[in-house]
Amino acid sequence: MRKSIFILFLISNIILAQNLHVEYLNQTSKYTNFKEDLYISNNKVLSIRDSIVNNSFDEKKAMNSGTNEAAFFIKEKLHKIIYYKNFDNKVIFNNYINGTNYYIEDLLPKINWNTSYKETKTIAGYLCNKATLEFRGSNIIAFYSKKLNYNSGPYKFQGLNGLILEIRDNDNPEFNSWIAISVEENNQSKVETPSLPENVKTISLKDFLELKNQENEKKFNKMIGGAPSGTVFTNKKIIRGGIEKNYEWEK
Template sequence: MLLFFWTGVLYSQNIKVIYMNKNSKFTTFQEDLFITKNNIVSIRDSITINTFDEKNSMNNNQAIFFTKDKLYKIFYYKNNPNKTIIKDYIGDTIYFVEDDIPVIKWSTNYNETKNIAGFLCNKATAEFRGSKITAFYTKDLKYNTGPFKFYGLDGLILEISENENLEYNSWVAIKVDTNYKNDYKIPEIKESIKIKLRDFLEIKEKKKEEDFDKIVSKAPAGTIITRHKIKRNEIEKIYEWE
């Protein structure tokens, strides 16, 4: 996943941060954050690090089903901290999605600190699109950003976790390189295929329904299949229009 942030500030050094993003109980992604000049780019790898424990799952009498969709690198372009254009995919179709990210109201009145990747970090908490989150940020690196869509603290965010879902939805920095040589080319936004986030999510949900209908159509005659609406488990659980 690639995140692009333009904050209007000219940075004097190139920085690369490697995060481990625990996306679910069974998958972890590597996400690389690059800070160069007045641009910030974050890349979440399209390859998952599988953490599925089949033996443990079977002992708990769980039935696990995976869909084998293509995984792409997703780009996030930000002209200001809370205005994002996302290059995302539904199937093989590319979309440039406009996302007005809400202001994150951080609470920073905590004494708790933590050392992450060699940097002393301070604690902060907030609510982000329906998830209560905890962040650790370092004032030694004065960058108003972090992994994924997170921003708004007085220093670089090196860790994010969801308070009520400790098994996943977390980002932890494992390495910070403050002398990174920039060699990444930022791809262009295609204005002709822009779409609002709300419309994109509706198209995505419709595609899921179509895929489900295809599976049902191949089931043996007489098979009863019920589809239940699953509660969102991602970090973004509730959007502003819901």
């Protein structure tokens, strides 16, 4: 009996000590995508969005096709964004304004997943079930695997009875999507995952967005300040095209 208890205790410790690494492809527009890595180790859960944007627009092909489509993309290095997610109802992540790094605290709205679907699909070798959610103005479709017993996923998404391997915006399926391209259980890689700095000062998401809007306004005013006399400018409100189209405090 004691031997059985010891074996059970040992197995439990092995399960708790398992590391998980999931690599997602995050499609942000028709032509651009990022790599995002999810790491889960004991009580540490974080996602890292890469600082390299990959562009698939073929300018020569578009010009030779005879269409009016035109776009210009450069493979550029951006800032790496880290989402610290080992909290119940919030995410802390870093982002930048004019090169200054901010730690933003995002109190997430109540997550009400609808899991009453029979539809399944296989992603990265795992059978997944469908779920839907209304999240900050987007109708989300998710696929999650019950075989991976983690209630996390890419970006800020979590709260399902299994790991989320795909997220899509149902109203804009070509963009705003994450799909797992590899899953490593018992990951033994030597990648050092960063920890949230101790006693870090955070700014609320609302205050950060207001600060960002102020900086954009300054840039706009600086741009029109050097324009020839008589030039007419229209400063239109930018419609958000990302997965978060509106926020709780804007309703």
